[in-house]
Amino acid sequence: MAEKELKFKLDKKPIKLRQFWSRLWSLIVPSRQQIIYVLVLVVAYEIFKFVGPYLLKRIIDLITSFKPEYINDILIFIALILVFDLVVALIDYFADKAIFKILTEVEKYLSVNAQTKMVRLGLSYHERENTGNKIFKIQRGIDKIIDLLGNSFWEVGPTIVQVILTALIMFFVDWRFGLIFALFVPLFAWLTAKLNLEIAPLRKYRHDQYEAAAGKMAQTIININTVKSFVQEDREIKEFGKIKQATKQVALGVA
Amino acid sequence: MAEKELKFKLDKKPIKLRQFWSRLWSLIVPSRQQIIYVLVLVVAYEIFKFVGPYLLKRIIDLITSFKPEYINDILIFIALILVFDLVVALIDYFADKAIFKILTEVEKYLSVNAQTKMVRLGLSYHERENTGNKIFKIQRGIDKIIDLLGNSFWEVGPTIVQVILTALIMFFVDWRFGLIFALFVPLFAWLTAKLNLEIAPLRKYRHDQYEAAAGKMAQTIININTVKSFVQEDREIKEFGKIKQATKQVALGVA
The missing domain is CATH 1.20.1560.10 (ABC transporter type 1, transmembrane domain)
Structure with missing residues (x-):
């Protein structure tokens, strides 16, 4: 998936962490x-x-x-x-x-x-x-x-x-040990926070896709009578597969 | 919840592990x-x-x-x-x-x-x-x-x-270190397996209850029109709460 296309799709604000915790x-x-x-x-x-x-x-x-x-x-x-x-x-x-x-x-x-x-x-x-x-x-x-x-x-x-x-x-x-600690712990914390900020939109997109997929599955099964009456099984499977394919691509784009 | 009642409800065979893995x-x-x-x-x-x-x-x-x-x-x-x-x-x-x-x-x-x-x-x-x-x-x-x-x-x-x-x-x-290892690892493995065998039925019951609760919630929301028409909101909430209460009691019975 092209870099640009991915960016466009993921143009969502990350969750505000303070708000989340409160x-x-x-x-x-x-x-x-x-x-x-x-x-x-x-x-x-x-x-x-x-x-x-x-x-x-x-x-x-x-x-x-x-x-x-x-x-x-x-x-x-x-x-x-x-x-x-x-x-x-x-x-x-x-x-x-x-x-x-x-x-x-x-x-x-x-x-x-x-x-x-x-x-x-x-x-x-x-x-x-x-x-x-x-x-x-x-x-x-x-x-x-x-x-x-x-x-x-x-x-x-x-x-x-x-x-x-x-x-x-x-x-x-020994205060020197302490100094090393005091220097590196904030560095790690900062790196983790920075990485999280970058990954959060991708994760959000992925979870939205999970919801869409689950909704699609539920819709298909609850309306299975209609689906079968109009022989739309293949179409339903294909549409579900598309959602899952998009999820996979975004997930692997991260990993 | 009385010990006996719990036993009765949990009279289920644990999952066969070999079958599960295959x-x-x-x-x-x-x-x-x-x-x-x-x-x-x-x-x-x-x-x-x-x-x-x-x-x-x-x-x-x-x-x-x-x-x-x-x-x-x-x-x-x-x-x-x-x-x-x-x-x-x-x-x-x-x-x-x-x-x-x-x-x-x-x-x-x-x-x-x-x-x-x-x-x-x-x-x-x-x-x-x-x-x-x-x-x-x-x-x-x-x-x-x-x-x-x-x-x-x-x-x-x-x-x-x-x-x-x-x-x-x-x-x-040193073969004596090895001997200690060779003695205690199987003991831990055996204890873990034994504990799992005891807990498995409780876990199975709990997960069946999760499914029942999710199903109940879905049913209520999908048929929300009917629920509201007959002013059955309180009944639905109560029934859902009952399932969750049973789940909680079994879960705490383990913990």
Whole structure:
């Protein structure tokens, strides 16, 4: 596909990120408290995870300059390592439990809210917007929000906390390490943001095509009686294939 | 929800895993060659990733027992590390490119095949099975297959190759390390399989409920005219909420 043609088709503004997050935050009102609770657990988890290695360092220090009177301290440190391992495992357990609870609850009330909203909308809106197609967008949207929340709690959140804690510790150990960190992390963040800005329109186009394809499929199947009566099977398949072909080209244009 | 009631509802056989994989393999016929190509790249990637650290070890060995005539060897090893880093980066690039190609192509032909199959099916089947609801299952199924393939190529595949390679290297370094590995990996695999067997029926129930909910939502919106005419909005919302409530309870029963 020619470069120019692609640009023309993708002339859409990227989603404003700040707006997206504030909207998401207002969508998940009922889970806010639980989310804050999980974030506290994640921070605690990451902090306590540093205690074990630190104690191990102390033990090694004591062993390298060994004197008989150290043996008590070493045993205490070993016991503390076990205790903190247990604490970390417990925090992990409660965090996972809370995360599962949030995810299932968000799944439920987002679906119910969307259904309620759709049913309450006026007939004229339904006729104008062909809301049948929107159902796929709603379903996929909820799936994506669940994915996003799961990833935030299990991957992104812990990583961010870890990066910040590591940076702090490095500053204490040696400010030069900290400086390297402080220089490169913003660079990576900036690169990621820049890349996202470039890719976002392509992604948006792709997801619009997904919706169009799902709508097409639904239309064909719901009106299968008419399609078969007029022997339009091949035409329906061909049209669906065209949408999918366009999606594929845009997707591979990125990749 | 009482334990007994849950058991009763979930009295379903888990999916046979072997059957699932052979079916998936026959679904993705057009991508087989590319998948094998990606697997070769993944293996190559993981093998070459071991070269760098090994060369570093050799350099450290040479430096610790330093003699002036070693300096040439050390420089060659440093050059080799850079070369192999480049090779690893290149393999990674080509593997990612091939994976994106596979994913977009699978997305395309699975959708088109499903649509073709649906359109070709007899009218009686469509009337009997209420195929409108199946569209959500098809959409979600394709999404999940794409996720599965992506995870296999990016996470599971490399991890398995890495575990095998690490086990082999450990056997060479010290057979006792290898023995520990050989004992614990099957244990973890067995535990995972056992847990999966227990959770599978719950998951199956949950996904059936997703389908039912999506179908309900579609039915309500497509027949919104009738719903509004008979002022059945509250009933529709309530029924939808019930399905979602059941889903949530089963999901939290697991978590």
